[in-house]
Amino acid sequence: MTANHPGEHLLRRYARGDDDIAADELWAVEAHLETCAPCRGRLAPDPLATAVWADLAPLVARTPQMPRARPWRRLLHGWVSPAAGPWLAMMLLVTAAAVGLDQAGTTAGGQVPLVLLVAPVLPVLGVAASWGRSFDPAHELTAATPRAGLPLLFRRTASVLAVVVPGLAVAGLLTDVAPARWLLPCLAFTVGTLALGALVGITRAAIGLVVAWAAAIVAPTFAFSRMPIALDAAATPVWAGALAAGLVVIAARRMAFTRLEANR
Template structure:
């Protein structure tokens, strides 16, 4: 690609030719298509190159055949010049960033995360309840999963079908919104955990790898079942695993049993290593399932 200055660039001839014959890799093709939305000059060059390919030649022959079959008066009409469209005005950068952040961060999810953090602090220091860190660590890994479920899909975005058909849609948009969700809840909930007494619970940052692994697993599973079903499966599986011993605990020992179960799930190199492997496998499955995000509908 060639650049006229720091802000304006145009596609080089080789890039245009490879796009026209279909040999350009998909990410580069997406980038070029995004550029064509605002660059009339490159749009004309790409159109000219496509007309020179075999499909373009075939379409020209079809056009000639249609004109020959048309009445003589229609064939003598002069072609109507097609005006070159003006570049589409772009919204302000702040508006684009807010849209990319997703409905979860713009809606009720962010206040809910703040409520979880403030509620844990109030329960520990205002309500005299000991063992709040264990409760926070049990809930924390499912918070980003809920954010992912609320950020992507036709249920979350009224422009979903339109956006999903653009180069900026699909898995790229899902990953962008997941990254925003993680960037919000990871530091907030970890800082809250650091301010709470340990009371036998694991370290405040022990939930980070499980939270990442569950978020990636949700995205990978969503390519089969949809975002909401995938989030329900991963979040429900985690809560069942950590809360299973609690109902059988004698009175007054529920938080202790929860802390012990969390220690088995989160503490130590073995547990953290298993979560790292789970995150890597989920990422690999997500990469393999990427084409599923390019098909509609995804619910």
């Protein structure tokens, strides 16, 4: 590609449907063609494109036009999966239930607030629901668009955090749990889900991390009635390191999110 537009050779290969175009180049060309009318015009003289359009034009003329979506709805669908609504509501209900149990004196082991135990892994469920094919029936259509991949995954993850983190902040205020104790583990688990998801799939990564947290932290806390070391202030550097390591893995494996295999 040139500084601003795809080169002629790349456009001809794209118009022919060559299979040897690299995934990142293919994504870049399709994303560019969405917004660049001159480059779409450069494709028009191609014989294959002309023949395809000659067959499609009569069908398009007879096809009823769908009503245009409102701008706010298009923006919302770019950030939030249609299937994520119930999961976001469920996470807020879990947070409210944890607050209610803490207020009633039902803490883990008699001293660890339940909010503190659920906060680190709560966004993980929303990330899985907002991107995994197991929860979104329209996922394959979304994942096949030129703008799918890591940018879309980041937007949907940000939308989950935008709902969950304020809810956890309110829960922390009601239960006297300082944000410093749960916010960094929360972000580390969210980034860790994306990093591990690049290797085994988002849904599998989310399930694995939640199960590991329940087995290694939640169960011993109830069994031994003591504050887990992972949630102690001394563990802050460890969580910061895990967060940084996850970001490095995501950057190195960013192209993995353009393949459907990463969305299991």
